[in-house]
Amino acid sequence: MPASAFFLASDDYLVATNKSASRKKSGARAATASEAPSRGDLPHLAVECVTPEVDGGRYPVKRVVGDVVQVGADIIKEGHDLMAARVRYRGPADSDWRHSPLTFDFEVDRWSGEFAVDSVGTWTFTVEAWTDRFRTWRGELEKKVGAGQDVHSELLEGAELVNRALGRMRFGQSRTALQRAVMILRDQHSSMDERVAVALDRELLGHMDEHWVPDDLTTFRHELKVRVDRERGRFASWYEFFPRSTSLEPGKHGTFRDSEWMLERAADLGFDVIYLPPIHPIGVSARKGRNNTLVAGPDDPGSPWAIGNEDGGHDAVDPRLGTIDDFDWFVKRANELELEIALDYALQCSPDHPWLKEHPEWFFVRPDGTIKYAENPPKKYQDIYPINFWSEDREGLWNACRDVLLHWVDHGVRSFRVDNPHTKPFAFWEWVIAEVHQRHPDVIFFSEAFTRPKRLKLLAKLGFQQSYTYFTW
Secondary structure, three states, X not given: OOEEEEEEEEOOEEEEEEEEEEOOOOOOOOEEEEOOOOHHHOOOOEEEEEEOOEHHHOEOEEEEOOOEEEEEEEEEOOOOOOEEEEEEEEOOOOOOOEEEEEEEEOOOOEEEEEEEOOOOEEEEEEEEEEEOHHHHHHHHHHHHHHOOOOOHHHXXXXXXXHHHHHOOOOOOHHHHHHXXXXXXXXXXXXXXXXXXXXXXXXXXXXXXXXXXXXOOOEEOOOOEEEEEEOHHHOOOOEEEOOHHHOOOOOOOOOOOHHHHHHHHHHHHOOOXXXXXXXXXXXXXXXXXXXXXXXXXXXXXXXXXXXXXXXXEOOOOOOOOOOOHHHXXXXXXXXXXXXXXXXXXXXXXXXXXXXXXXXXXXXXXXXXXXXXXXXXXXXXXXXXXXXXXXXXXXXXHHHHHHHHHHHHHHHOOOOEEEEEOHHHOOHHHHHHHHHHHHHHOOOOEEEEEOOOOHHHHHHHHHHOOOEEOOOOOO
């Protein structure tokens, strides 16, 4: 069966070829032969070690609006010809590429440049390089003129280079200037001094830099990504409170409208984000009482992380807090105070969640037919059922989890504190964050993960902008 072989030319060049295997009649091991890459496929220059990048471009690097992305590259070519290079980049709303030049530092043998990111979303960039034939010719001409050598042939060569650039132009001031240069460089009746002066003219150099089309343009093999967030993706001060605890009347369950004074207080203290624990209906079955006791009293509200009852699930509001209209008012009032609302995104269900009846296959079913509740031995959470993200209907489940986020985004939420993301599949997080960012690139995901550093690092690569830390102050 035909297969693909790969020849590693360098760390950043990969040439694919086909190989075929033939098996001898004797049944001996098949011999394989690989074709050498076509000479036409080999690049004229090597573009390597482009930075910034994460894991060879597998994940985007991160910046915030207003940052300047510093780009570096190793660009290598045989011989003494001069090279030119640039970073090619575009923002999420750009239809055309933008360009910014790279400059060469001889001391460290590396090219560098930069570009600014001015909008939220995913930016794309790569590095292009080519032989700068006009500057190479111009530099050699200067040396020969300085040595008093005859440069008649060199001036004719220069005329051909300028004429090549001219052939790709239709009109404009630059075209007129290049036409004049070609005429004088070819004019053997003009004095040598005049022809050399035109050849070395800085204005001609500028026109050639602008209009030269390389014949050996080499592009880095990857288009690298930059994930650009708003400023609060880098830093924000969060304030947490339970709306149910904000009533000024002792013994009364608080509401969103009761919480207005807490918004004003947090704004006066200089906070940016108000984080609310789950605001959804709370399960009744196996409801926990005060101080995590196993039996709840008649007035105990239960744990807000035991999400779901007959009033709804993750896309509903606990009626004791108010209505969805009350929540919309709460978000609007926060925005008026230059605050934003962050919600807890806890992907788990109480035994009374609508998903248990509608999609029991989304949960872990024991051999005796019962649903498995959450445990962290020796701790038991009888009021919470974990979700089986790898269930047979994982497509339906993942879509439902995504739709919960989109529902709250539609109600003005732009930040989510994600509960224990390190206990859910990493593939899910990469997918769902990308799904949300495709529609709403300004959404911020905060990782509530007390876990090992490499897990924290991977969650950041997958799209989480912020996380918990062991280094509190």
